[in-house]
Amino acid sequence: MKFNTFGRAAAVTAIAALALTGCAANEGGATGGDDSENASDLTGTLVGSGASSQQSAQEAWTAAFQDANPDVSVEYDPAGSGAGRDTFLAGGSAFAGSDRAFNDEEVAAGGFGACTTDGIVEIPAYVSPIAVIFNLDGITSLNLDASTIASIFTGDITTWNDEAIASQNPDADLPDTAITAVHRQDDSGTTENFTEYLYAAAPDVWTEEPDGVWPLDGGEAASQTSGVLDAVTGGTGTIGYADASRAGDLGTVSVKVGDEYVPYSAEAAAAIIDASPVVEGRGEGDLALDIDRTTEEAGVYPVVLVSYLIGCEEYEDPASAELVKSYFSYIVSDEGQQVAADAAGSAPISSDLFDKATAAIELIK
């Protein structure tokens, strides 16, 4: 009986909480309501293409955006970053998704097909931590610095009880199992960002230029994120890297930043974006980041995948400008970022970046 009354009290609290959050959600919707009322006048088809890393997020954004704007259809072709940039350059799409921003030469060359000027808008709207995952009996977390991780993946460190690993993990009971380092076999943004981190943070050990294709010969290779996860889960003494939202029950590495070891988290991943300066000498709407993988700031997780939305500042077709503007606004909004976090496990961008992104999107016309 006593339990019952307690249960009832709990239920009332829960309902109240639900009702309150319901209110909050409504209010959130109402603040964006002006936009969406305007937006619901939108009609037409918005075509984008690019990074497959954004695929799940783009699907979620597309679905939600089309719900709010029934007369708009958004088509995102996850053809890959390179293909996305090429299509955008050729004018085949109104926006591109890309795991890297256009570089200085490409921006200087200009000639973007759908734009009237060479000014482009680049927004790091999709940020996702990459987890370094491993499979060792009884160990759920390890502390490693960048050069140790690099040495493991180059094959210089071959057993788990190597001094370099043991000295950073005095409490862990490390076996003398051989290390099998698993990398992606296919061309992927995850690999590009992971090698970028190793290249920046451990330049003495990792001397290969960052690339979407694993640059070293040898080692264990697996196709797609799920293949890497299967290989790491099924093998013994395996280590690999994958989108953090998929890490599941596997052990994960806390990466050394400054003097402390930081485990991956959405907040820590978003923090590196704020700690990174925008590339200099770019247009006002170009938020291409020079991601500071070697930062020593506290609470920052430097192994992240950053994927950009790329559009024109000035479109030849005013209708596309209108569509791109409202679609980008939706994506960077709290609601859009939350939708992506739910669907793809990405890290919502900070309010600081949101302000910059909004200013950049305002330029689109």
Add this chain to the structure above:
Amino acid sequence: MTAPAPTALIPAKQRPGDRLFSGSALVAGSLILAVLAAVAAFLVIQSVPAVTTDPDDISILRGANIVEYIGPLVFGTVWAAFIALVLAVPVAIGIALFISHYAPRRLAQGLGYIIDLLAAVPSVVFGLWGGNVLAPAIQPLYTWLEQNLGWIPLFAGPASGTGRTILTASVVLAVMILPIITAICREVFLQTPVLHEEAALALGATRWEMIRMAVLPFGRAGIVSASMLGLGRALGETMAVAMVLSASGGITLNLISSSNPSTIAANIALSFPEAYGVNVNVLIASGLVLFAITLLVNTIARIIVNRRKDFSGAN
């Protein structure tokens, strides 16, 4: 017997049904040639840019030239298919002989159905099984092979920690080509003239001697063509290899390490989603090479079958 007097050829009467049938048969026959020619033309035309473009401008080659890029893939394709064939053919002949000559009639029928069912399993399922079940299960064997037979170059190691090696991929391929080889061998063995078999038995041969003297020589051409059909499937198999194999190295005979050459089909499947520009042409060029290899294999099989035909007793 006098030679028959030469008679003028009487033209056969042409009925509409005859014309319709011969016409549609002709269309069907030429359609397959047309499709083949279209595929070949597509591959050749699309491959040209891959050869004519400066290799430094093609990102997928990463500094190598196109021969250095496709070479290891060709080796991996042929090597994996060859191992699969070596594993599958003896087993397939054994199963076929068991069904045709040893098993009781009712068991033989049931077994035949089950083998045919194996052919209907999609390759993705074999890939999942190979990567998630077979590879972890077979991994301890690789460690053992490395420790005890490491002096053989095939087992030089270091043994893969996940078991996702070219030997595992070949075992999966062997399972996949088993049904087709078994089914054809079984049919061929059943065709052995009963008189030959009974004659062998009457001369005092045991059942095994009878099979060696009557069934196998008769079926040799059939076994070869069955193997070549299986080889064709193994060469072109994409999904299962892509899912099982850890492809990260160049040409090596090592069967149990993590570094294995990829196969052409698996490489196309894995690289295509992110390929653009001339990279696509390079992948299509590798497809052209696979097309040529398959054509070559089939031609060789044809030649062997034709040469053996006279001795098989089939005529």
